[in-house]
Amino acid sequence: xxxxxxxxxxxxxxxxxxxxxxxxxxxxxxxERVASREYPVAPDASSLLPxxxxxxxxxxxxxxxxxxxxxxxxxWCQPCEQEAPLLERxxxxxxxxxxxxxxxTYLDATPDSRSFVHHYRLSYPNLRDNTGAFARSxxxxxxxxxxxxxxxxxxxxxxRGEVDQGFLDRxxxxxxxx
Amino acid sequence: xxxxxxxxxxxxxxxxxxxxxxxxxxxxxxxxPRASLTNIERQVxxxxxxxxxxxxxxxxxxxxxxxxxxxxxxxxxxxxxxDALVGQYGSTVLGLPATHGFDLTVYxxxxxxxVALLGLMALVLRRWRRAAHAPAPPPPGxxxxxxxDSARLDADLSRFD
Numbered sequence: 001x002x003x004x005x006x007x008x009x010x011x012x013x014x015x016x017x018x019x020x021x022x023x024x025x026x027x028x029x030x031x032e033r034v035a036s037r038e039y040p041v042a043p044d045a046s047s048l049l050p051x052x053x054x055x056x057x058x059x060x061x062x063x064x065x066x067x068x069x070x071x072x073x074x075x076w077c078q079p080c081e082q083e084a085p086l087l088e089r090x091x092x093x094x095x096x097x098x099x100x101x102x103x104x105t106y107l108d109a110t111p112d113s114r115s116f117v118h119h120y121r122l123s124y125p126n127l128r129d130n131t132g133a134f135a136r137s138x139x140x141x142x143x144x145x146x147x148x149x150x151x152x153x154x155x156x157x158x159x160r161g162e163v164d165q166g167f168l169d170r171x172x173x174x175x176x177x178x
Numbered sequence: 179x180x181x182x183x184x185x186x187x188x189x190x191x192x193x194x195x196x197x198x199x200x201x202x203x204x205x206x207x208x209x210x211p212r213a214s215l216t217n218i219e220r221q222v223x224x225x226x227x228x229x230x231x232x233x234x235x236x237x238x239x240x241x242x243x244x245x246x247x248x249x250x251x252x253x254x255x256x257x258x259x260x261d262a263l264v265g266q267y268g269s270t271v272l273g274l275p276a277t278h279g280f281d282l283t284v285y286x287x288x289x290x291x292x293v294a295l296l297g298l299m300a301l302v303l304r305r306w307r308r309a310a311h312a313p314a315p316p317p318p319g320x321x322x323x324x325x326x327d328s329a330r331l332d333a334d335l336s337r338f339d
Contacts, residue, residue, distance in 0.1 A: 002301070009294060016283060076226070076238040107225045107238075109245045109266045131268040 027139040030147075031158055039154040039178070042070070042147065043137040049127035052105060052113055058127055060102065060149070067099035067175045068149040069168070072135055074108035075116035077143040079162040084120040090168055091124040097176065100124055106135045106143060150178040212255040218246050222263060223273040230273065242267075 033040045045064075048057040060070065071087055073080040091101045103126035105113040110128065117126060129135050138147060148157040148171040156178055157171035216232070224234030224242060231242055245266070249259045263271045275281035323331065 002298070013287070016287065020280060020283070074226075074238075076241055107267055109241060111245070111248075112241055130265060132270060133268075 030139055030155060031160075034155055034158055039150070039156050042149050042153050042155050044134050045153060047134050047137075049104065049129055049134060052103075052110065052126035052128050053117065058125070061153075063100060063102060064153050065098075065151055067094060067097065067151060067172060069094070069099075069101040069172075070104065070138075070147040070149055071101060071163075072104050072106050072129070072138070072140050072143055072145045073116075074106055074143050075112040076108065080116075080144045081120075083144060083162045084116070084122060086163065086165065086168070087124070088120065088122055090172075091122075094172075099172075099176075102127070104129050104134065106132065106140065148172065148175050150175040152178065154178065211250050212253060213250050213259055215243065215247055215250060218250075218256060218259055219243065221273075222246075222260070222271050225267045225271050242271075 030040060030043070042060055045060040048059050050056075051058055060068065069087065069090060071083075073084075087101050087103075094100055101124040103117075103122065103124060105126060106129045108128075113126070113128070116122075135141075138145070142160065144162060146159045146163050147155050148168075150156050156174050157167070159167050159171075219232035220230065222231050222242075223229065224231045224236065224239040226238040227234045227236050231239055242263075246259060246263070249262055254262070260272065269276065275284040277285070
Protein backbone atom coordinates (compact mmCIF):
# COMPACT_ATOMS: atom_id res chain seq x y z
CA UNK A 1 0.00 0.00 0.00
CA UNK A 2 2.70 2.46 1.03
CA UNK A 3 4.88 1.98 -2.07
CA UNK A 4 1.83 2.55 -4.27
CA UNK A 5 0.99 5.79 -2.47
CA UNK A 6 4.61 6.97 -2.67
CA UNK A 7 4.73 6.20 -6.40
CA UNK A 8 1.46 8.10 -6.95
CA UNK A 9 2.74 11.10 -4.99
CA UNK A 10 6.01 11.08 -6.97
CA UNK A 11 4.14 10.89 -10.27
CA UNK A 12 1.92 13.76 -9.15
CA UNK A 13 4.91 15.94 -8.35
CA UNK A 14 6.54 15.19 -11.70
CA UNK A 15 3.27 16.02 -13.51
CA UNK A 16 3.08 19.28 -11.55
CA UNK A 17 6.66 20.12 -12.51
CA UNK A 18 6.00 19.47 -16.20
CA UNK A 19 2.83 21.58 -16.11
CA UNK A 20 4.67 24.40 -14.30
CA UNK A 21 7.50 24.44 -16.83
CA UNK A 22 5.05 24.47 -19.73
CA UNK A 23 3.22 27.41 -18.13
CA UNK A 24 6.44 29.43 -17.93
CA UNK A 25 6.76 29.65 -21.70
CA UNK A 26 5.10 32.67 -23.25
CA UNK A 27 1.79 31.91 -24.93
CA UNK A 28 1.84 31.98 -28.72
CA UNK A 29 -1.90 31.42 -29.17
CA UNK A 30 -2.35 34.94 -30.55
CA UNK A 31 0.35 34.39 -33.18
CA GLU A 32 -1.22 31.12 -34.31
CA ARG A 33 -4.65 32.69 -34.65
CA VAL A 34 -3.33 35.72 -36.51
CA ALA A 35 -1.30 33.46 -38.81
CA SER A 36 -4.47 31.53 -39.64
CA ARG A 37 -6.27 34.85 -40.30
CA GLU A 38 -8.69 34.41 -37.43
CA TYR A 39 -7.82 37.91 -36.15
CA PRO A 40 -8.67 37.52 -32.45
CA VAL A 41 -9.97 40.39 -30.33
CA ALA A 42 -7.09 42.21 -28.60
CA PRO A 43 -6.74 40.68 -25.13
CA ASP A 44 -7.20 42.63 -21.91
CA ALA A 45 -8.39 45.71 -23.83
CA SER A 46 -10.38 47.05 -20.89
CA SER A 47 -7.48 46.72 -18.47
CA LEU A 48 -6.79 50.15 -16.95
CA LEU A 49 -3.11 51.10 -16.99
CA PRO A 50 -1.44 54.20 -15.52
CA UNK A 51 -0.69 56.96 -18.01
CA UNK A 52 3.07 57.48 -18.30
CA UNK A 53 3.17 61.24 -18.54
CA UNK A 54 0.67 62.13 -15.86
CA UNK A 55 -1.90 60.95 -13.39
CA UNK A 56 -4.86 58.73 -14.13
CA UNK A 57 -5.36 55.60 -16.12
CA UNK A 58 -6.42 54.62 -19.60
CA UNK A 59 -7.04 51.47 -21.57
CA UNK A 60 -6.75 50.10 -25.07
CA UNK A 61 -10.55 50.01 -25.23
CA UNK A 62 -10.63 53.81 -25.09
CA UNK A 63 -9.12 53.76 -28.61
CA UNK A 64 -11.75 51.48 -30.12
CA UNK A 65 -12.70 52.60 -33.59
CA UNK A 66 -9.10 53.56 -34.37
CA UNK A 67 -6.30 51.61 -35.97
CA UNK A 68 -3.77 51.11 -33.18
CA UNK A 69 -0.11 50.14 -33.25
CA UNK A 70 0.28 48.70 -29.76
CA UNK A 71 3.99 48.79 -28.99
CA UNK A 72 5.58 47.29 -25.87
CA UNK A 73 8.87 48.96 -25.04
CA UNK A 74 11.32 49.86 -22.30
CA UNK A 75 14.00 52.52 -22.06
CA TRP A 76 16.77 49.95 -21.52
CA CYS A 77 15.92 48.09 -24.72
CA GLN A 78 18.24 48.96 -27.60
CA PRO A 79 15.97 47.84 -30.46
CA CYS A 80 13.28 50.05 -28.89
CA GLU A 81 15.61 53.00 -29.38
CA GLN A 82 16.12 51.97 -33.00
CA GLU A 83 12.42 51.80 -33.80
CA ALA A 84 11.28 54.86 -31.82
CA PRO A 85 11.80 57.39 -34.68
CA LEU A 86 9.94 55.10 -37.10
CA LEU A 87 7.05 54.78 -34.65
CA GLU A 88 6.91 58.54 -34.28
CA ARG A 89 6.75 58.93 -38.08
CA UNK A 90 4.01 56.28 -38.10
CA UNK A 91 2.12 58.27 -35.48
CA UNK A 92 2.23 61.35 -37.70
CA UNK A 93 0.87 59.27 -40.56
CA UNK A 94 -1.81 57.56 -38.45
CA UNK A 95 -3.00 60.79 -36.90
CA UNK A 96 -4.30 61.86 -40.31
CA UNK A 97 -6.25 58.59 -40.65
CA UNK A 98 -7.72 58.62 -37.15
CA UNK A 99 -5.30 56.04 -35.82
CA UNK A 100 -2.55 56.06 -33.23
CA UNK A 101 0.49 54.35 -31.88
CA UNK A 102 -0.01 53.31 -28.26
CA UNK A 103 3.18 52.68 -26.33
CA UNK A 104 3.13 50.46 -23.26
CA THR A 105 6.22 50.38 -21.07
CA TYR A 106 7.08 47.09 -19.49
CA LEU A 107 9.56 46.40 -16.67
CA ASP A 108 10.79 49.97 -16.78
CA ALA A 109 11.04 52.74 -14.18
CA THR A 110 8.84 55.76 -14.86
CA PRO A 111 11.65 58.37 -14.80
CA ASP A 112 13.63 56.34 -17.36
CA SER A 113 10.57 55.89 -19.57
CA ARG A 114 9.79 59.59 -19.41
CA SER A 115 13.38 60.49 -20.36
CA PHE A 116 13.09 58.13 -23.32
CA VAL A 117 9.86 59.78 -24.49
CA HIS A 118 11.45 63.21 -24.09
CA HIS A 119 14.66 62.18 -25.86
CA TYR A 120 12.90 60.73 -28.91
CA ARG A 121 10.18 63.42 -28.85
CA LEU A 122 7.43 60.83 -28.94
CA SER A 123 4.02 62.41 -29.34
CA TYR A 124 1.91 59.27 -29.07
CA PRO A 125 0.26 58.20 -25.80
CA ASN A 126 2.12 55.85 -23.50
CA LEU A 127 0.83 53.70 -20.66
CA ARG A 128 2.70 51.76 -17.97
CA ASP A 129 2.16 48.05 -17.54
CA ASN A 130 3.21 48.17 -13.91
CA THR A 131 2.29 44.58 -13.10
CA GLY A 132 3.30 42.88 -16.33
CA ALA A 133 -0.15 41.27 -16.58
CA PHE A 134 -1.12 43.21 -19.73
CA ALA A 135 2.10 42.22 -21.52
CA ARG A 136 1.64 38.60 -20.43
CA SER A 137 -1.81 38.49 -21.99
CA UNK A 138 -0.11 39.26 -25.33
CA UNK A 139 2.54 36.60 -24.74
CA UNK A 140 5.17 39.32 -24.49
CA UNK A 141 8.40 38.21 -22.88
CA UNK A 142 10.93 40.14 -24.95
CA UNK A 143 11.03 43.71 -26.17
CA UNK A 144 10.08 45.37 -28.39
CA UNK A 145 6.89 43.74 -29.59
CA UNK A 146 4.13 45.35 -31.64
CA UNK A 147 0.54 44.39 -32.32
CA UNK A 148 -1.49 45.99 -35.07
CA UNK A 149 -5.14 46.35 -34.09
CA UNK A 150 -7.90 47.21 -36.54
CA UNK A 151 -10.88 49.51 -35.96
CA UNK A 152 -12.93 46.61 -34.61
CA UNK A 153 -10.35 45.92 -31.93
CA UNK A 154 -8.91 42.78 -33.55
CA UNK A 155 -5.22 41.89 -33.77
CA UNK A 156 -4.35 41.62 -37.47
CA UNK A 157 -0.54 41.51 -37.35
CA UNK A 158 2.20 40.87 -34.82
CA UNK A 159 5.88 41.75 -34.79
CA ARG A 160 7.88 40.10 -32.03
CA GLY A 161 11.00 42.20 -32.43
CA GLU A 162 11.88 45.56 -33.92
CA VAL A 163 9.39 46.79 -36.52
CA ASP A 164 10.48 48.04 -39.92
CA GLN A 165 8.78 50.19 -42.53
CA GLY A 166 7.80 47.19 -44.66
CA PHE A 167 6.02 45.45 -41.81
CA LEU A 168 4.18 48.60 -40.77
CA ASP A 169 3.08 49.35 -44.35
CA ARG A 170 1.69 45.86 -44.88
CA UNK A 171 0.10 45.58 -41.42
CA UNK A 172 -1.50 49.02 -41.48
CA UNK A 173 -2.92 48.41 -44.96
CA UNK A 174 -4.46 45.21 -43.63
CA UNK A 175 -5.84 46.95 -40.53
CA UNK A 176 -7.32 49.79 -42.54
CA UNK A 177 -9.10 47.54 -45.01
CA UNK A 178 -10.43 45.19 -42.31
CA UNK B 179 12.33 108.78 -7.26
CA UNK B 180 11.67 106.13 -4.57
CA UNK B 181 12.80 106.79 -0.99
CA UNK B 182 16.11 105.19 -0.01
CA UNK B 183 14.47 102.73 2.40
CA UNK B 184 12.41 101.20 -0.47
CA UNK B 185 15.48 100.91 -2.68
CA UNK B 186 17.18 98.99 0.09
CA UNK B 187 14.28 96.59 0.60
CA UNK B 188 15.26 94.09 -2.18
CA UNK B 189 18.84 94.05 -0.87
CA UNK B 190 17.63 93.31 2.66
CA UNK B 191 15.33 90.56 1.38
CA UNK B 192 18.20 88.98 -0.56
CA UNK B 193 20.41 89.08 2.53
CA UNK B 194 17.66 87.45 4.61
CA UNK B 195 17.35 84.71 1.98
CA UNK B 196 21.10 84.13 2.10
CA UNK B 197 20.94 83.87 5.89
CA UNK B 198 18.23 81.23 5.62
CA UNK B 199 19.99 79.19 2.93
CA UNK B 200 22.94 77.85 4.97
CA UNK B 201 20.58 76.51 7.64
CA UNK B 202 18.55 74.50 5.09
CA UNK B 203 21.47 73.09 3.09
CA UNK B 204 23.34 71.26 5.88
CA UNK B 205 20.07 69.72 7.05
CA UNK B 206 19.68 68.00 3.66
CA UNK B 207 23.35 67.14 3.40
CA UNK B 208 23.50 65.49 6.82
CA UNK B 209 20.28 63.47 6.36
CA UNK B 210 21.10 59.88 7.34
CA PRO B 211 20.02 57.31 4.73
CA ARG B 212 17.27 55.05 6.06
CA ALA B 213 18.14 52.15 3.77
CA SER B 214 21.22 50.70 2.15
CA LEU B 215 21.58 49.83 -1.51
CA THR B 216 23.55 46.67 -0.66
CA ASN B 217 20.76 45.36 1.58
CA ILE B 218 18.01 46.06 -0.93
CA GLU B 219 20.03 44.63 -3.82
CA ARG B 220 20.11 41.31 -1.98
CA GLN B 221 16.32 41.25 -1.59
CA VAL B 222 15.14 42.19 -5.06
CA UNK B 223 15.48 40.80 -8.56
CA UNK B 224 16.84 42.22 -11.75
CA UNK B 225 13.50 42.01 -13.56
CA UNK B 226 14.89 41.34 -17.00
CA UNK B 227 17.84 39.09 -16.09
CA UNK B 228 15.63 37.19 -13.59
CA UNK B 229 18.48 36.84 -11.08
CA UNK B 230 19.05 38.66 -7.78
CA UNK B 231 20.03 42.27 -8.36
CA UNK B 232 23.23 41.99 -6.28
CA UNK B 233 24.72 39.57 -8.82
CA UNK B 234 23.19 41.08 -11.96
CA UNK B 235 25.31 42.98 -14.44
CA UNK B 236 23.28 44.54 -17.21
CA UNK B 237 22.11 48.00 -18.26
CA UNK B 238 18.69 47.26 -16.76
CA UNK B 239 20.26 46.17 -13.47
CA UNK B 240 22.23 49.42 -13.37
CA UNK B 241 19.05 51.39 -13.96
CA UNK B 242 17.31 49.57 -11.15
CA UNK B 243 20.24 50.35 -8.85
CA UNK B 244 20.14 54.00 -9.89
CA UNK B 245 16.39 54.10 -9.21
CA UNK B 246 16.88 52.55 -5.76
CA UNK B 247 19.74 54.93 -4.99
CA UNK B 248 17.49 57.84 -5.96
CA UNK B 249 14.85 56.65 -3.49
CA UNK B 250 17.48 56.20 -0.77
CA UNK B 251 18.68 59.75 -1.41
CA UNK B 252 15.08 60.92 -0.98
CA UNK B 253 15.23 59.46 2.53
CA UNK B 254 12.84 56.52 2.00
CA UNK B 255 13.12 53.42 4.13
CA UNK B 256 13.43 49.83 2.94
CA UNK B 257 9.71 49.04 2.98
CA UNK B 258 8.88 52.23 1.09
CA UNK B 259 11.54 51.48 -1.50
CA UNK B 260 10.23 47.96 -2.01
CA ASP B 261 6.70 49.32 -2.44
CA ALA B 262 7.98 51.81 -5.00
CA LEU B 263 9.82 49.04 -6.85
CA VAL B 264 6.65 46.92 -6.97
CA GLY B 265 4.82 49.99 -8.30
CA GLN B 266 7.35 50.32 -11.11
CA TYR B 267 8.17 46.74 -12.04
CA GLY B 268 5.36 44.65 -10.56
CA SER B 269 5.60 42.07 -7.81
CA THR B 270 8.12 39.98 -9.79
CA VAL B 271 10.79 42.42 -8.61
CA LEU B 272 10.54 40.91 -5.13
CA GLY B 273 11.31 37.47 -6.47
CA LEU B 274 8.41 35.96 -4.54
CA PRO B 275 5.86 33.73 -6.25
CA ALA B 276 2.33 35.11 -6.51
CA THR B 277 -0.32 33.91 -4.09
CA HIS B 278 -2.77 32.99 -6.84
CA GLY B 279 -2.95 30.71 -9.84
CA PHE B 280 -0.34 28.06 -10.44
CA ASP B 281 2.25 29.92 -8.31
CA LEU B 282 0.17 28.97 -5.30
CA THR B 283 1.61 25.45 -5.59
CA VAL B 284 4.92 26.85 -4.36
CA TYR B 285 3.27 27.32 -0.97
CA UNK B 286 0.85 24.38 -1.07
CA UNK B 287 3.15 21.57 -2.24
CA UNK B 288 5.70 21.86 0.60
CA UNK B 289 2.84 21.97 3.11
CA UNK B 290 1.28 18.88 1.49
CA UNK B 291 4.64 17.09 1.56
CA UNK B 292 5.07 17.89 5.27
CA VAL B 293 1.55 16.59 6.00
CA ALA B 294 2.24 13.43 3.98
CA LEU B 295 5.54 12.84 5.82
CA LEU B 296 3.83 13.31 9.19
CA GLY B 297 1.15 10.82 8.13
CA LEU B 298 3.83 8.37 7.03
CA MET B 299 5.68 8.76 10.33
CA ALA B 300 2.46 8.15 12.27
CA LEU B 301 1.79 5.02 10.24
CA VAL B 302 5.31 3.67 10.76
CA LEU B 303 5.19 4.44 14.50
CA ARG B 304 1.90 2.62 14.82
CA ARG B 305 3.37 -0.43 13.12
CA TRP B 306 6.38 -0.37 15.42
CA ARG B 307 4.14 -0.11 18.45
CA ARG B 308 1.99 -2.97 17.27
CA ALA B 309 5.10 -5.05 16.70
CA ALA B 310 6.33 -4.23 20.22
CA HIS B 311 3.02 -5.29 21.79
CA ALA B 312 2.71 -8.49 19.78
CA PRO B 313 3.35 -11.78 21.70
CA ALA B 314 7.02 -12.68 21.75
CA PRO B 315 8.07 -15.49 19.46
CA PRO B 316 8.58 -18.83 21.21
CA PRO B 317 12.15 -19.38 22.43
CA PRO B 318 14.34 -21.61 20.31
CA GLY B 319 13.84 -25.25 21.09
CA UNK B 320 10.34 -24.81 22.31
CA UNK B 321 8.82 -25.15 18.89
CA UNK B 322 6.27 -27.83 18.70
CA UNK B 323 7.10 -29.96 15.72
CA UNK B 324 5.00 -32.84 14.71
CA UNK B 325 6.38 -36.28 15.49
CA UNK B 326 7.14 -37.00 11.86
CA ASP B 327 8.88 -33.61 11.34
CA SER B 328 10.85 -34.12 14.51
CA ALA B 329 11.93 -37.58 13.39
CA ARG B 330 12.96 -36.25 9.97
CA LEU B 331 14.91 -33.37 11.56
CA ASP B 332 16.72 -35.76 13.86
CA ALA B 333 17.54 -37.95 10.88
CA ASP B 334 18.88 -35.01 8.88
CA LEU B 335 20.97 -33.75 11.78
CA SER B 336 22.39 -37.19 12.46
CA ARG B 337 23.74 -37.27 8.90
CA PHE B 338 25.94 -34.25 9.70
CA ASP B 339 27.39 -35.84 12.85
